[in-house]
Amino acid sequence: MSEEPSISPIKLAIIGGGLAGVTLANALAQHDHIVVHVYESAPQFSARGAAVGLAVNAQNALHHVLPHASELLENAGGVPMNSTRVMVGAGAYMNQLARDHTGTKQGLVFHRASLLRELLRSLPEDSLHTNKKLNNISEKDGKVEVRFTDDTSMICDAVVGADGIFSTVRDHVLRDLQDNQNDCKASAAGFWDCRNLVPFERAKATLGEQYFETHRQYVWVNDGAVTAHDVCENGNTVQCVICAVEGDPAQDRSRPLTRELLETTLKSSLDRAHTQGMIELLLDQPSPKAYSEWEHKATPTYASGRVCIVGDAAHATTPWQGSGAGLAIEDAMVLAALLARVRSANEIEAAFQAFSDVRQPRCQKVIDSSRETGTIFCGRHPAAGLDPERLNEALTTRWQHIHGLDHDKHKSEALAKFEAYRVTTWP
Numbered sequence: 001m002s003e004e005p006s007i008s009p010i011k012l013a014i015i016g017g018g019l020a021g022v023t024l025a026n027a028l029a030q031h032d033h034i035v036v037h038v039y040e041s042a043p044q045f046s047a048r049g050a051a052v053g054l055a056v057n058a059q060n061a062l063h064h065v066l067p068h069a070s071e072l073l074e075n076a077g078g079v080p081m082n083s084t085r086v087m088v089g090a091g092a093y094m095n096q097l098a099r100d101h102t103g104t105k106q107g108l109v110f111h112r113a114s115l116l117r118e119l120l121r122s123l124p125e126d127s128l129h130t131n132k133k134l135n136n137i138s139e140k141d142g143k144v145e146v147r148f149t150d151d152t153s154m155i156c157d158a159v160v161g162a163d164g165i166f167s168t169v170r171d172h173v174l175r176d177l178q179d180n181q182n183d184c185k186a187s188a189a190g191f192w193d194c195r196n197l198v199p200f201e202r203a204k205a206t207l208g209e210q211y212f213e214t215h216r217q218y219v220w221v222n223d224g225a226v227t228a229h230d231v232c233e234n235g236n237t238v239q240c241v242i243c244a245v246e247g248d249p250a251q252d253r254s255r256p257l258t259r260e261l262l263e264t265t266l267k268s269s270l271d272r273a274h275t276q277g278m279i280e281l282l283l284d285q286p287s288p289k290a291y292s293e294w295e296h297k298a299t300p301t302y303a304s305g306r307v308c309i310v311g312d313a314a315h316a317t318t319p320w321q322g323s324g325a326g327l328a329i330e331d332a333m334v335l336a337a338l339l340a341r342v343r344s345a346n347e348i349e350a351a352f353q354a355f356s357d358v359r360q361p362r363c364q365k366v367i368d369s370s371r372e373t374g375t376i377f378c379g380r381h382p383a384a385g386l387d388p389e390r391l392n393e394a395l396t397t398r399w400q401h402i403h404g405l406d407h408d409k410h411k412s413e414a415l416a417k418f419e420a421y422r423v424t425t426w427p
């Protein structure tokens with residue numbers, strides 16, 4: 001009779017406590033043989049930014065990793081996106097409806113901080129460490145040492161970098177790919193954006209009651225820019241967004257948001273009251289800022305030895321297809337499925353390689369399609385312009401490859417690769 005192989009505990013450090021790191025920590029906490037600690041550089045765990053939408057692929061991935069996913073999503077105050085209405089905001093077809101997308105599987109819109117709060121709630125306090133900024137990583141004798149800027153360090157079996165777009169862990173993973181280093185750095189995607197969260201009643205009074213009869217997302221396609229709003233926080237808050245093409249990307253990622261910049265950007269639709277309302281709402285915040293959108297144009301691998309990267313550290317994307325956080329949740333699903341199979345630290349490398357193999361092509365495809373979606377929403381796509389019919393055509397199938405993920409198949413592909421690597425490469 002063959003005996004079940006024994007399983008050794010695995011000590012794993014997650015660097016970065018944003019949505020990617022904390023979702024992964026939740027997913028790994030379901031497996032007794034994995035001991036997880038999360039190291040966050042900030043003095044507290046906090047989600048910067050405004051709202052975040054979780055589409056059906058992201059929600060399903062969360063259900064795959066967390067038994068209490070439904071409760072968590074509800075407690076985080078998710079508002080169902082009943083539909084997304086794309087309107088033409090400028091040109092000959094101004095005010096015409098281009099597309100009214102209603103799906104049977106609705107996306108949910110959250111205030112980021114609420115989603116992070118609920119994800120943190122179920123993690124043991126002693127596994128969460130703040131004021132721990134990673135300085136460097138070294139791998140030796142099958143162990144990984146992480147050193148922090150406060151001169152402390154710890155040794156573990158594996159490290160997962162969830163430290164965002166300018167990830168230190170990413171630099172470590174890609175350190176040997178010197179020739180490609182520049183391509184691998186985050187760079188400007190050709191758009192900038194600004195956003196503000198405003199009380200629901202204020203948005204309704206400023207933009208027009210007709211846009212708030214039901215909770216839906218509105219997107220107005222202008223010439224070179226887009227305005228959009230959606231409802232979050234149990235219907236109490238509206239996220240207002242203005243994005244535009246960026247001709248000559250500035251080296252600094254943010255700059256003050258001025259009325260002059262907004263009026264120049266939206267000159268093709270300034271005579272619409274809705275546009276004027278959006279400008280008022282965007283400027284009505286302390287020190288309003290415009291941010292360049294940056295992304296990873298190329299990432300040859302997400303893994304090196306006992307270190308790998310997830311979330312924006314691996315695949316930062318523009319927000320046009322609302323998918324960055326969703327991809328991070330999918331990462332957690334796949335990585336947790338793989339690490340659940342790992343019987344000892346020697347097999348981690350095989351798991352990380354399998355993770356990279358299945359996740360890299362999917363995530364890069366989303367980065368590339370998201371950038372192109374930006375040109376459609378900004379009214380600058382050659383096949384669509386500001387024509388409602390052509391806009392509808394251009395947008396109709398754009399989300400299929402994202403929302404249509406077969407989660408079980410995706411996990412099975414990763415597990416098959418892991419088994420192959422485990423047998424052939426790592427003893």
Ligand SMILES: Cc1cc2nc3c(=O)[nH]c(=O)nc-3n(C[C@H](O)[C@H](O)[C@H](O)COP(=O)(O)OP(=O)(O)OC[C@H]3O[C@@H](n4cnc5c(N)ncnc54)[C@H](O)[C@@H]3O)c2cc1C
Nearest residue numbers: 016018019020041053134163164311312322323324325326
């Ligand atoms: C404007 C905008 C709108 C978006 N809208 C959507 C949307 O609707 N739907 C969607 O799915 N996605 C959306 N995204 C993408 C989504 O927000 C990100 O993909 C997601 O939040 C990434 O999470 P993360 O944890 O990987 O990175 P981050 O949120 O950047 O977290 C990284 C964490 O690591 C910490 N850290 C950094 N360096 C170190 C270090 N050296 N040591 C320790 N800790 C460190 C940081 O302090 C931070 O807490 C949007 C993005 C933007 C910019």
